[in-house]
Amino acid sequence: MAEKKADAPAAGMLLGGGATGAIDPLMHKYNASIQYDKALYKKDILGSIAFARANSKAGIISDDEFQAIERGLLQVMEEWKQGTFAIMPNDEDIHTANERRLGEVIGKDIAGKLHTGCSRKDNYIMPGYTHLQRAQPVRFSQWPMSYAAAFKQDLEQLRQVLKGVNPLPLVAEEFGLSGINLNSMNTSADRDFLIDFLVWNSIFTNHVSRWAEDLIMYSTSEFGFVRLADAYSTGSALMPKKI
Structure with missing residues (x-):
């Protein structure tokens, strides 16, 4: 039986920039942890706000960008508290879920600067x-x-x-x-x-x-x-x- 090849990366994948084929649905289900680590939503959001604030003080992002990020993340936190946050199929974990929703709230251009300098290159x-x-x-x-x-x-x-x-x-x-x-x-x-x-x-x-x-x-x-x-x-x- 011929193996079915993936046609394209799944749309909206936050961390799929280097992928040339779609992830097998079974692999995605196995790899996703959002149903477990969604309990960490508050700590993840507060950590992201603290990091964005540090980037603002360092001049990496502007004050206006930080205020937009903080406002958007606080809205995301409130959605979690009220039970209205909608988990999407491509939300692999709590980090990707919060960042995806932040992009919807304040726009991807600013939301994309949330973790500037947070790469693990070090x-x-x-x-x-x-x-x-x-x-x-x-x-x-x-x-x-x-x-x-x-x-x-x-x-x-x-x-x-x-x-x-x-x-x-x-x-x-x-x-x-x-x-x-x-x-x-x-x-x-x-x-x-x-x-x-x-x-x-x-x-x-x-x-x-x-x-x-x-x-x-x-x-x-x-x-x-x-x-x-x-x-x-x-x-x-x-x-x-x-x-």
Whole structure:
């Protein structure tokens, strides 16, 4: 008996963008969890509102867009409370059900921005390296966050260095500095603050250099982990693109 082939993706599927054929009805029924996790409607909606609010504060979506999303989600929540929310055949789970209904309430253009930046790309797996030999698998987020941690430490250390530069033997307040140095001879002879800054600068530039080296290596065709934007790259006679 010939197997029946799916003709096209089901219309209205929220997460079916990469599908070229329809899901088998039995598979859809087996995979759907909406009848169980619909009990989580309130927590899902409140979490979505909190995430949209964070995106609004970060400037990722506008205040008007956030207000529309919040208003729409609160309406969806009220429908659940009143028992009037209509579950549709393509509502796979509580997330897709709420997002589908939000699009109907406020329009898909704005509703589609609900989870901007919420992609799970930060959980992508990449190989960790020890002396360029593949070692333990790590999340991709571990790599950029390692430099975020390093630069945060650099900033904290720079603030400590500045505390040693700020005092002056006189007119410190006029220059907006933190205080006075009680001994003018010590101020004239002391050069420790220069050494402190040079040490800090050496550590900071080492971190920047490591980051640049990683970007160069990871953007090569042999690795292919990152792709450098055209705005930050140039060409040459032999290479179509180089850093």
